[in-house]
Amino acid sequence: MAKKNSNDEFRPQGTVAILVIFVITLVVLWGSIYLILLGRGGTV
Amino acid sequence: MSAQEKMHVDRYERNWMVASAILLVLFATAVSIAAFGMGIQVPAPEQRVDPRTVASDPNSPWSNPGIREVVAGEKYDVYILAKTWQYLPAEISIPAGASVTFYVTSMDVQHGFKIQDTNVNFQVVPGQVSKLTVKFTKAGTYNFICTEYCGAAHAAMAGKIVVSP
């Protein structure tokens, strides 16, 4: 049964913490390039 | 021992999967708004040409490359011929505030065409015509450079656009 697995005792909270930092970095860096794109204007 | 058909997914990992999917949808939305709402688009097929005759055929605009005025002070077309290792013409003058459409093709190998500090940046492929438009709102000099390796003097392949106030 899926409920009785040993990893139910292990909560990957450190993993979540690292990945949250990753996502924030991703949004900031991607967003800054996106803003460069918007600042340079239309192409059609 | 029969195999279950459902996949066991940890609660944290399930939340992560949902968050990842939402994040990707947000990125896709941002990109779509820029493309379809703000007119920041990638090049579309313009026309096909024969690279062997595109520079010599008198009916080809690239036999006489350069600037064409469409509406004075407002709208211009610029035909640029890329060849190893130069652009013809290598210098263009434009009044500030004008909207300029570039038509670039190559008579030999592949080149690149990137106007610095603008969104004009495309591949120049022999047999094809690359086209994008840019509005120069600020006066100044804008370099355009070759961004694709095109042989020995590739690094020297560049030109400039002088935008006068």
Add this chain to the structure above:
Amino acid sequence: MSTQAYEITPKDKNFIGWHLAVAIIALAIGSLFGPLQAFEHAGWDLYKYLNPLIKSYYQGLTLHGVLNALVWTTFFITGFLTFTVIYGFKRPLKYPTLNLIGFLLMVVGLVLAAIPILLNEATVLFTFYPPMKANWAFYVGLTLVVVGSWVEGWGFFYTYAAWRKENPGVRTPFIAFGSIITMLLWQIATIGIAVDMLTMLIPWSLGLLPGVDPQLSRTYFWFTGHPLVYFWLLPAYISWYAMLPKQVGGKMFSDSLARFAFWLFLILSVPLGFHHQYVDPGVPPAWKFIHAMLTFSVFFPSMLTAFTVVASLEYGARQNGGKGMFGWMRALPWSNPSVAAQLLAGLLFFFGGIGGLANASYNVNLVLHNTAFVPGHFHLTVGTGVTLTFIGISYWLIPYLTGKKLWQPKWAVAQAWLWFVGMIIFSNSMHILGLLGAPRRTPLNLAPYIPAEWNSRLFQVGIGGAILFVSGAIYLTVVAATFWSKQPATEKVEVPVAEALQDPALGPAWLDRWTPWVVATLALIVLAYGPMLFDLIKNIALTSPGFRVW
């Protein structure tokens, strides 16, 4: 269970070892030229001292790209996968001669391609975009390398079939499962480049065709070009998912999701090649947009991989007494060079993912296309995520194959850190230069358009290159000293294969069925590529004769 020891025969060890030998020699020569490119950016031109042996920056760059991105990867991968197939299935190859033929084809192809490159007759970079025209031997050689890798892949498939016959109903062991998917992906992905070579480039280089269609050739090239990235990555993922957790004293966090991610990579990594052609003139924006959306979707299994791998590491660290939100990372065995190299590779790979997502974001590519941002990005992915992981694997695999003790593990750890630091400096400045508008694959100290504000960044590119050079030199020293050492291993080298937290046999059976996934893969390719390829082929114009422009 799957971790019970199995001994590979000396003959097979030798065979795998030959793959690694060719790979590492290619890495050594190719990496010699990497720093030379970086130095050129910083204004230190060493190429003039290499004349007449190496004629130009571009010849050096061709060597760097072909040897590092194509040869090092392909030979290491075929060797490593030979190991994971044999060890995973716990049986020898079904037809060892077939695999030997494949390997020999690869070697012959490599030699054939290397001759014109070294003679400056194929200075076309590793993308060899026509109508720049190299000597025919370059194209035939590269084709033979690919065909040889196909043949090795067929050897794996036969071995899998034989194992399946002997083990009906048993779940495919994960490392072997991942290896078979990697090779299957490779067979499908390389159809593009094979058609390009056989129908256009080879006949054209032999004078049998008057010209080529450059736009069609680019489309074929990138059909293969992007999944090529996953061909590099998946073997590293096999190690991260299923071997690294064992090395840190843990288990695989989720066997089922790991398998699911591999299937998604198979399905999604081919039908999105237009994201390398966003700014090509000959492809309609609608198709580019569809491929952009598919590219976003292949980011999903990457996110999944990030979670599963980090969670497996955290599990291991906590088993070893690691505590705290972030403090558990200190409980990882950083003094093990194989672990340190792979952890640092994975860390930088996060940033490679960010840059990759930016490149792949449709019109955002207008800012980035063919700028220094692109090599900045892929030196974090293939140049670190993959290469430093392979280096890490070699730190246990070479002792395993040779029976020798790894020479000076402390030096090996230092090598990994130097790679990490050098790459951060190099790659960070390359990304920023790209955003400022610096083109890629250009000797920038010769360019007439360099503003003074780029200079400090260009200098940092050179510094990064110098540190990477030192790291590469240490790696070669460690490998050579281990290989020629007279010191046998004091204890038997254990092959790190992690158990899963959950018994794989309890995972869903549909994760071990092949037909539906392969059919879905092919169907999606036909949908995403069929109409555009049909249109380009229908309107083919062989109007570009060849040019030798270097």
